[in-house]
Amino acid sequence: MKIIYTDNNATTKTADEVIEEMMPYFGELYGNPSSMHTFGDRVGKKITQARKHVADLINADPEEIVFTSCGTESDNAAVHAAISAFPQKKHLITSTVEHPAIKNLFAHLAKEKGYKVTFVPVDRQGRLNTNVLYDSMSDDTALISLMWANNETGVIFPIEQVAKRANEQKILFHTDAVQATGKIEIDVKKTGVDMLSLSGHKIHAPKGIGVLYVKKGLKFSPLLIGGHQEGGRRGGTENTAFIIGLGKACQLAKENLGVMNTRVKELRDYLESQLLEKISGTSVNGELDNRLPNTLSIGFDAVEGESILLLLDRDGICASSGSACTSGSLDPSHVLMAMEVPFKSAHGTIRFSLSHYNTQDEMDAIVRNLVPTIEKLRAMSPFWKDGKMV
Numbered sequence: 001m002k003i004i005y006t007d008n009n010a011t012t013k014t015a016d017e018v019i020e021e022m023m024p025y026f027g028e029l030y031g032n033p034s035s036m037h038t039f040g041d042r043v044g045k046k047i048t049q050a051r052k053h054v055a056d057l058i059n060a061d062p063e064e065i066v067f068t069s070c071g072t073e074s075d076n077a078a079v080h081a082a083i084s085a086f087p088q089k090k091h092l093i094t095s096t097v098e099h100p101a102i103k104n105l106f107a108h109l110a111k112e113k114g115y116k117v118t119f120v121p122v123d124r125q126g127r128l129n130t131n132v133l134y135d136s137m138s139d140d141t142a143l144i145s146l147m148w149a150n151n152e153t154g155v156i157f158p159i160e161q162v163a164k165r166a167n168e169q170k171i172l173f174h175t176d177a178v179q180a181t182g183k184i185e186i187d188v189k190k191t192g193v194d195m196l197s198l199s200g201h202k203i204h205a206p207k208g209i210g211v212l213y214v215k216k217g218l219k220f221s222p223l224l225i226g227g228h229q230e231g232g233r234r235g236g237t238e239n240t241a242f243i244i245g246l247g248k249a250c251q252l253a254k255e256n257l258g259v260m261n262t263r264v265k266e267l268r269d270y271l272e273s274q275l276l277e278k279i280s281g282t283s284v285n286g287e288l289d290n291r292l293p294n295t296l297s298i299g300f301d302a303v304e305g306e307s308i309l310l311l312l313d314r315d316g317i318c319a320s321s322g323s324a325c326t327s328g329s330l331d332p333s334h335v336l337m338a339m340e341v342p343f344k345s346a347h348g349t350i351r352f353s354l355s356h357y358n359t360q361d362e363m364d365a366i367v368r369n370l371v372p373t374i375e376k377l378r379a380m381s382p383f384w385k386d387g388k389m390v
């Protein structure tokens with residue numbers, strides 16, 4: 001069966017060009033880039049090139065790029081560096097809608113290490129309450145960490161504005177830009193962030209490679225203490241093939257940014273308008289005109305997201321639910337709960353996240369599947385009577 005893949009915020013297809021670029025470095029070009037001989041240095045030169053491609057995508061300098069094993073490691077390394085730089089400061093700021101890589105790390109620091117954490121709330125549209133954020137900033141704040149864009153709703157946070165305030169008060173600012181990268185323009189110089197995380201597998205590189213951007217001059221304590229790799233900021237022999245693959249993926253992401261914001265956005269908007277038009281009791285989650293171009297979080301009243309996913313799956317359509325039911329909890333996702341999306345709509349929320357590999361035909365196939373699927377599920381739902389939610 002042909003797969004229709006619309007779960008790109010969970011992971012992406014590794015681009016063929018990326019795989020091709022990586023292959024020699026699994027085989028004949030196995031040298032260690034830190035070696036003194038020409039054989040190893042051939043790999044070293046290629047890594048230098050990859051580092052430049054990554055830097056170019058976010059307007060950083062190559063020396064500011066630290067390769068890690070994933071987005072989660074980048075987030076952990078950033079937080080570790082901040083609290084090590086200011087051991088006397090015991091306050092941290094983040095939002096209520098972060099990825100678990102930040103959310104659970106901050107909860108851990110609060111519970112186990114005595115940190116006071118401000119989780120800044122969002123409104124019904126997923127917009128950050130900057131007043132609460134600014135009011136909570138103090139001399140005791142070691143770090144502000146905010147995601148650039150939300151993985152579930154695609155809502156974009158005012159990173160430049162918050163980074164400016166953080167800089168003025170001399171508070172370190174980190175952003176998890178894992179979802180924003182390759183979808184909207186990222187410029188670390190213009191924005192003035194101190195640290196930024198990105199992940200390979202969200203931008204058509206393989207799983208298991210990430211980046212932490214560290215602004216020049218920042219005092220940095222590595223999470224992995226070891227050799228002098230990555231300028232002493234991350235020990236461990238370089239994951240050569242994956243770094244080279246990520247370099248290629250960043251090059252492609254830069255080229256595809258236009259397509260993402262035209263053709264992919266048009267596909268997303270088409271899918272959204274078709275579903276809103278053809279299925280009653282349907283609502284889109286998140287600030288409509290301030291979202292990633294590829295993301296659609298859409299709630300169908302009075303049905304279970306899991307049931308929708310199972311029926312979509314039978315037709316080879318891959319999407320994701322906004323709910324954590326599959327992991328044993330009956331609560332909707334923490335993001336939708338933080339936005340106070342009504343329970344019966346949050347429970348029936350599906351996330352479609354597109355890439356430039358998607359087509360118009362695929363969007364039509366999803367609409368053709370979903371219209372009868374929702375009808376069928378609502379016929380069985382105790383919360384749906386006479387064409388509306390009860």
Ligand SMILES: *Cc1c(COP(=O)(O)O)cnc(C)c1O
Binds near residue numbers: 010071200201
């Ligand atoms: C996927 C994701 C991560 C984690 O990246 P990994 O490479 O899977 O560890 C972190 N933050 C956000 C916003 C993500 O979407």
